[in-house]
Amino acid sequence: MQILQLDQNNKHQIAIFSFLSALIIYIFVFGFELTHFSLSIDEEFNNNILHTVAIGRWGHALLKASIYPEPFIPFFTEILTFILLAASCTVIVKIFCLNLNQSLFFTVLYASSVQFAYQLQFLNQCDTLATAILLSSVAVYLIVRKNSFLHTVIFPAFLICYSIAIYQSLIFLPYSLLIAYLLIDEVRGTENTRHLKLITALCISSVIGLILYFVLGKLILIYYHLQTESYLSNIVTWFNESPGESLKKIRRSIEHYFTLKAPYGLNTFLIAFLFLILPLLYPLKRKARYGFYVLLSILTLFCMNIVVGKGLPARTMTSFAVFFASAGLIGFIIIRKNKYLWAVAAFSFLYGMACSSNLFYIDYIAYNKDYRLASFIASDIAKEIKVSPDVPVKVYFFGAMDIKRVNRPNNSDMFGASFLNWDSGNSVRISAFMNKAEIATIIPASYADIKSDLNTVYAAPVWPQKGSIFQIKDVVVVKLGQSVGYCPNGVKENTIPKQCL
Incomplete structure (x- = not known):
């Protein structure tokens, strides 16, 4: 199906088209927030820099103390956020080597994900978070598309370090991206022997990035004469409850996504899950390995829940958009006559716009009250x-x-x-x-x-x-x-x- 008169395989055209498509979709899906300013919880303080340093988000603090407005500028901060997210979508399209139709299908699903509404509610950090998502995407792009040790390990380590210094739960986003790439590789039947090498490179980069994050974090705390606030340890139930109780809470939180009890707007998880298991019904070359990657993908999506030992707010599900859009893309690739799947993209767009508008309308009413x-x-x-x-x-x-x-x-x-x-x-x-x-x-x-x-x-x-x-x-x-x-x-x-x- 030819959507536009563009070269299906021209990489530059596809990149520009993906960026513009994502930007337009973000403006429509989150249009109510863009045009109806309201103050939400955490947006009331004029300066959060010292607090964010204390809870380990020194990357956010450095951006806010230098080039980004602190705490935010209405309209400008949202537009900047959309531009950064659209750029991350473009990078992911390049990671997956998508043609025009595939890129558009992926872009619609990725940009219309309601999960980001739970981040956009916090204007004081949504621009830095979008920056972190872009950095994580570039890190995976370097690992997948480059060959030298410098590009596949060292540079990604610095990018991962800074992205988690902005928002800690983003440590899992590169893994979701890489697993999505491996799943797509399996569906395409590509003879790729680099899978283990790619996973190893990401693991090494993550370890180096985490070490840098903690070392630099300590130095920055000393510079600002601050004590760390043990934000993560305060919410980890493994420290306070029995393993059995924590496992029960994890199971219950994951079950909600399979039983249409997920956070508002995220019940599209079930659609993603169906698209993910669909290829198992087809004659894949390496069906067992594909099934293993599917399991890894789901576990990675819920990694934060597993780490803390309980269910967490939707804003921590930072890999959801990648998970949902990649799963839909897999279905789009494996079903050859896929013109009817554009209905899924249309549904995702309308559902995302409806849910997002409803959420921000609620905030708008609460603010006025x-x-x-x-x-x-x-x-x-x-x-x-x-x-x-x-x-x-x-x-x-x-x-x-x-x-x-x-x-x-x-x-x-x-x-x-x-x-x-x-x-x-x-x-x-x-x-x-x-x-x-x-x-x-x-x-x-x-x-x-x-x-x-x-x-x-x-x-x-x-x-x-x-x-x-x-x-x-x-x-x-x-x-x-x-x-x-x-x-x-x-x-x-x-x-x-x-x-x-």
Whole structure:
């Protein structure tokens, strides 16, 4: 089937066509987020550089401290992200050596994956994450398409090092890409004896990259005079629960993808799985090896779940787009009369646009709801202490407002979350949100400022009742809930009480 009047095998034309196609698809699929700005959780802080260094994302911090806007620029950050992701799609097309039709089919599936909505929700890091995906893709391209030790081991090691310094779970993305390449190789029946060599090169590059990552991370922590925040160890259940319980949680989290209970928008996993096992029904030359690669591909997709010993949010499924699009491509290659498969591409595009728009619409509604309530709170503060709303005020927000999330689909992670009750009440987040949205000028007070007068706080009614806003010394207290939140000082982003006190 000839889609456009382009040379089916002209590599330069195909690369340009893939890039432009992916860019256009991203703009359509994530168009609502592009045109309807809203603040989501973690987007309220103006500077996350020291925090990201402390949790091991020093690659992100270096980009933000140098060439990328910190924390973000609405519209520009999204467009930059789409350009970087479209470039990664182009690199993958070159890795797989696709012709025009194959590249278009792959591009539609890759760029319309809803998984990236869960990353795009965090504008403060989506551009750096897209950079990391591009770097990982280039690393695999060098391993597959070059022959020298410098190109297949050393350069990829540096690229892998920097990509995981941006987002740690991306350590598994190069493996998903390489396994996808090997699967496609098997389907094509290519007499390729380099498989073991390619896997070995990636393993060596990954080890070198990880060593560099940890060494450089330590040096950067010393430079910034910071202590590491054990972000990963805090969520690993293997350390706190029995192996049996952890295995049960892993099994349950993987089962969700096979039983249409995956995170919202990711039930296309089942389509990918069917495409992956389809070639086993055909007379492949090396069917056993293909089956082994399929198993590796699925395990790699769920590697983060296996590492931490439980189910994880959709934003950690960084290999999903590659998994889904590569599986569809395999079906496209093996089914010779594949014109009907364009319906799958059309479905993926429409499904991706619908799910993504719904998710970001939920965030948009939640943001406007928070904005409206926070504006009322700011107005009440100004009336209570008799100052202009523009005057800086030292405030502590105690507890979490009893506010339900907006109507949202099941398993949609942080979409629709409210700043007014996140972390069961986080004063620093609420203050940052109100400052960022220009609702008020809040000087964040600490828990220590009000701790000695907790009896007064507990005795007060909850906002918007009269008496819910009062002063303790020089601090205005706004009581939003009956009990203090998980992070009284608002220092940590996680919700483990003992780490926030």
